Amino acid sequence: MNAGPPGPVRTLRPARTTATRQKLFDASMELIGERGAAGVTVDEIAAAAGVSKGTVYYNFGSKSELIAQLLRHGVDILKARLQEAPGQEAAAQGAATAVSGDPLLAMEAMIGQALDFMSEYPSFARLWVSENWRTPSEWQGTFAVLRGELLAVIGEAVERVAQAYPVDSTVPRGSLETAIFGACFVVGLDRQTYHPERTRDQSVAAIMAFMRGYVLQQPGPRG
Helix, strand or coil: CCCCCCCCCCCCCCCCCHHHHHHHHHHHHHHHHHHCHHHCCHHHHHHHHCCCHHHHHHHHCCHHHHHHHHHHHHHHHHHHHHHCCCCHHHHHCCCCCCCCCCHHHHHHHHHHHHHHHHHHCHHHHHHHHHHHCCCCCCCHHHHHHHHHHHHHHHHHHHHHHHHHCCECCCCCHHHHHHHHHHHHHHHHHHHHHCCCCCCHHHHHHHHHHHHHHHECCCCCCCC
């Protein structure tokens, strides 16, 4: 079925106050996590946040814009954590540290940060998974932009691995980044919902299997 062209990219204007925005974010995520974006009204969000409906419209303009702002807010948090994971900043600057000396270890740390984010913000992860591939979607354009930003961060980490190790050139890079990206969401939510007995390290190791398969076996990074 032809889903049609992507929806328009939302203009994500900032809320008037950080405190109000955070209250609305927390309330919205809890409600959306329970019933999905379509099943939540502005009245319910306002009541849960302890603000008037007028405040929601004042800060976000509409329910659709509120959802777009929630997506941006969550992605900004996730991006910051990925980029600040042990070894990532140093590796990007070419510095040598215990972690960034091996970009595979830096990638492992980054995936751990992604799973920690899923544990801390499970409602955001569910919102992303449930709405991202819904077609047609009024937030399709917003998802495309935010997804591209996250894939770019992962791609930079993968590139550092490719510069340090001989890798399998038959593996398409775009698909590799997408596999890692999707696995972080799915493995993180699956662990919370169905397999709480699985440890964080076991989940990280499962996702790292993508990277271990991409790297041709060598005693250590070259260079």
